[in-house]
Amino acid sequence: MSENVIRSLSGIVYILLLIGATLYSDWTFQLLFLFFLLTGVYEFSKLYRIPLKTAVIATVFSLLVFYLIRTNSDLSGLLLIGLPFSAYLIADLFKNKLEIKEASYIKILFLSGYILIPFLILLQLPFLSNTYNPFIIIGIFILIWVNDTFAYICGRAFGKHKLYEKISPKKTIEGFIGGFIASVCAACILSIYFQYFTVTTGIISALILSLFGTIGDLVESKFKRQAQVKDSGNIMPGHGGILDRLDSVLFAAPFIFLMYQILL
Helix, strand or coil: CCHHHHHHHHHHHHHHHHHHHHHHCHHHHHHHHHHHHHHHHHHHHHHCCCCHHHHHHHHHHHHHHHHHHCCCCCHHHHHHHHHHHHHHHHHHCCCCCCCCCCCHHHHHHHHHHHHHHHHHHHHHHHHCCCCCCHHHHHHHHHHHHHHHHHHHHHHHHHCCCEEECCCEEEEEHHHHHHHHHHHHHHHHHHHHHCCCCCHHHHHHHHHHHHHHHHHHHHHHHHHHHHHCCCCCCCCECCCECHHHHHHHHHHHHHHHHHHHHHHC
């Protein structure tokens, strides 16, 4: 079986699993994303050389706090760590740091800011209106998938100017623009069928996901370059690891969460 066929089948299974679990119930959604979270923690721990025992303790503590306070507290406090850390990672993209030398407590901060908090935000997003709304998550992923697909197509067809060649040689400015335009068009279509998704929130979501999703892909590419690996894992044949599939939406999650807190 060719690599393209394996990649396509793996991608279809991933999409069907994500949409099916999200639509079926809030519990199947949470179980699937908790599995993604644990897998992402494992992959990042290997990438960033974090002792697995330390990563497990940080993860269990974060999940306990999250589920204890989510029904009684405003979880917008997650943004107090998530947004500044995202800003730090953007600045870090432009540093010529190709080795992992941070102290253990700094590595835990990276695990929290880059993996745990974005995943906790994703777990909370469908519950913003205090009832489970699966279409918030599905809408976000549709926009991400449309952006990635058309960025690839437009980049292959028209790409001449590199976006950030040092980190990701294949990404182009033309691909980024094509992905953004396609995601805006998709957002306008979704606004017809998804009640919570107005044209305004759709276009802003497309902008956030295109911009910060692309940055998130670059951030993970830098982590992989530092670790000298091609993929974050091998759980998805032809695609790599969970972080290879979710790097865009994880990095964009705090910004999407902030936007929905303001507009919904």
